[in-house]
Amino acid sequence: xxRIVWMALLAAAVAVLAALPWIGNSVLVQFGIxxxxxxxxxxxxxxxxxxxxxxxxxxxxxxxxxxYGVAIAMAQYQLPFWVGMLLGLTLGVAxxxxxxxxxxxxxxxxxxxxxxxxALVMTAIVxxxxxxxxxxxxxxxxxxxxxxxxxLALGLLVLATLSVxxxxxxxxxxxxxxxxxxxxxxxVLGVNTTLxxxxxxxxxxxxxxxxxxxxAYYITFIDPAxxxxxxxxxxxxxxxxxxxxxxxxxxxxxAFILSAISEVLATKVTSIASMFFGIVIVIAVVFMPRGxxxxxxxxxxxxxxxxxxxxxxxxx
Amino acid sequence: MALLLQVLxxxxxxxxxxxxxxxxxALVWGVLNxVNLSHGALIMVGAYVTYxxxxxxxxxxxxxxxxxxxxxxxxxxxxxxxxxxxxxxxxMFNTLLITFGIEVILTYLAQLWFSxxxxxxxxxxxxxxxxxxxxxxxxVQVLAFAIAIALTVAMWLTLLHTRLGxxxxxxxxxxxxxxxxxxxxxxxxxxxxxxxxxxxxxxxxLYGTVSQxxxxxxxxxxxxSFVIAIIAxxxxxxxxxxxxxxxxxxxxxxxxxxxxxxxxxxxFGILVLILIVRPSGLLGRAA
Numbered sequence: 001x002x003r004i005v006w007m008a009l010l011a012a013a014v015a016v017l018a019a020l021p022w023i024g025n026s027v028l029v030q031f032g033i034x035x036x037x038x039x040x041x042x043x044x045x046x047x048x049x050x051x052x053x054x055x056x057x058x059x060x061x062x063x064x065x066x067x068y069g070v071a072i073a074m075a076q077y078q079l080p081f082w083v084g085m086l087l088g089l090t091l092g093v094a095x096x097x098x099x100x101x102x103x104x105x106x107x108x109x110x111x112x113x114x115x116x117x118x119a120l121v122m123t124a125i126v127x128x129x130x131x132x133x134x135x136x137x138x139x140x141x142x143x144x145x146x147x148x149x150x151x152l153a154l155g156l157l158v159l160a161t162l163s164v165x166x167x168x169x170x171x172x173x174x175x176x177x178x179x180x181x182x183x184x185x186x187x188v189l190g191v192n193t194t195l196x197x198x199x200x201x202x203x204x205x206x207x208x209x210x211x212x213x214x215x216a217y218y219i220t221f222i223d224p225a226x227x228x229x230x231x232x233x234x235x236x237x238x239x240x241x242x243x244x245x246x247x248x249x250x251x252x253x254x255a256f257i258l259s260a261i262s263e264v265l266a267t268k269v270t271s272i273a274s275m276f277f278g279i280v281i282v283i284a285v286v287f288m289p290r291g292x293x294x295x296x297x298x299x300x301x302x303x304x305x306x307x308x309x310x311x312x313x314x315x316x
Numbered sequence: 317m318a319l320l321l322q323v324l325x326x327x328x329x330x331x332x333x334x335x336x337x338x339x340x341x342a343l344v345w346g347v348l349n350x351v352n353l354s355h356g357a358l359i360m361v362g363a364y365v366t367y368x369x370x371x372x373x374x375x376x377x378x379x380x381x382x383x384x385x386x387x388x389x390x391x392x393x394x395x396x397x398x399x400x401x402x403x404x405x406x407x408m409f410n411t412l413l414i415t416f417g418i419e420v421i422l423t424y425l426a427q428l429w430f431s432x433x434x435x436x437x438x439x440x441x442x443x444x445x446x447x448x449x450x451x452x453x454x455x456v457q458v459l460a461f462a463i464a465i466a467l468t469v470a471m472w473l474t475l476l477h478t479r480l481g482x483x484x485x486x487x488x489x490x491x492x493x494x495x496x497x498x499x500x501x502x503x504x505x506x507x508x509x510x511x512x513x514x515x516x517x518x519x520x521x522l523y524g525t526v527s528q529x530x531x532x533x534x535x536x537x538x539x540x541s542f543v544i545a546i547i548a549x550x551x552x553x554x555x556x557x558x559x560x561x562x563x564x565x566x567x568x569x570x571x572x573x574x575x576x577x578x579x580x581x582x583x584f585g586i587l588v589l590i591l592i593v594r595p596s597g598l599l600g601r602a603a
Contacts, residue, residue, distance in 0.1 A: 108409075109408060112351075112409070117542075117584045117591070121584040123580075124577075124581040124584065128575075234420060241413065274427070275420065275424040278419070278420030281413055282418065313406075315402045315405065316402075316405065
């Protein structure tokens, strides 16, 4: 019974979000597009970082590939948008599968920094590619009306969240959680860890690349520094971690809350707004490293001691 | 031939500086098991401290380095004591993420206070250079190289022979045993991180004399330091010099033969390649 209520509430929330362009004004829709795309990125990161426990600092690579797929198809070959999306998706998925084979053997610091290195390599490589407009970038044809992008972004987020929901109760998802908790143990129990990790990386890359494609057509201009932006990695990671990594709705909630606060800050105190995500990371890692989802589940029992206990267990 | 030699010399001179940059990162990583993603941002802060001492108080840049080191030591000590000590026993990902957060904060504070303009630290002897068999060797770069190498060796000797160095090495090997012998972990961790930051500060000051600085140089410099730490391993600072020289020469050769825009492709390509092929590092003990 409780589950049906939850489902109904979520469906209602999605319906309200879908109707937003007809209720709200253009500023709200633009803000909405950004939030929905960021939430999709956080959800994409959640699959590899939250469920499989491989903290990728290079998901912006897939975002950039998706964006460049659309940009190259539309600006260089005058192909329709959906062909570009397909190209970007293919690039992102192929890249994730090929590199996943190599980098997913690394653990801990090494995986994190290697993926960070990939993001830097891609920026440097794409800056040298003529077809991608070198370091100047590409200008895409203009599409009037934001509603299309808004509904596409919403659709993608719903699709990503449904996938994670399916994943959380499938054999595949349980395998990923087993890998996160104890990889050798999972392998002993018969989980094909290499295949599972690569599939998780590919799935994560697919949603991230599609979000990048939508963004490129929406913003109509793409350059290497913007497409492979490391700050974007910071954002998707902190949104997922703040909301609750390894949960279905945590990353979406995290993205909505943090985007809203950062938007308010951007209009009120611009100087703090750019530092905001850094400050949130520091505070969240110290006081609530397991995110809002864990906080909500435990705060009623422990009250304010929750924060003190987090510090006590991890401090020197 | 002269061109190749010239490029090699520039690569080696740059490599000494890279080694100094990597030294602080490797020290903190080896002792505290924290990969400090804000290391490059600390280098950037060190560069600005030196810059403002030179332009504001008209101190010679090389005389300003000890002050930059002291300022960065204080910043590093406070960061470790106030923030990182609170999360150090948590999962690896948490410490990695929190240093990422600190890097974001430092970068934007720098942008706020110092603006995004490119700056260089120019002593009045910036133009002077030696000429040796057709090769030009800029005086400032030689000085920066010498200081970098001297500091790296000094660091090595400090770790080997002083009371503080023994405390740091003991804490790295076995914290419980070190505690029993009277090492205060909170203090020794903060001192180590402060030392790493001080090294970053000097490296930043030197970087400013040979290259341009802006608030966003941190990320790239962290990655380069990490490349060197991966090549060198974490147990001997002298390997860090070798790693630094290697990276400097590779970058210079790439700039010459492939094109200057491919420098970063080379250095980060090496990072990814080494990690994939031999994640335990090329020289010395596994990092």
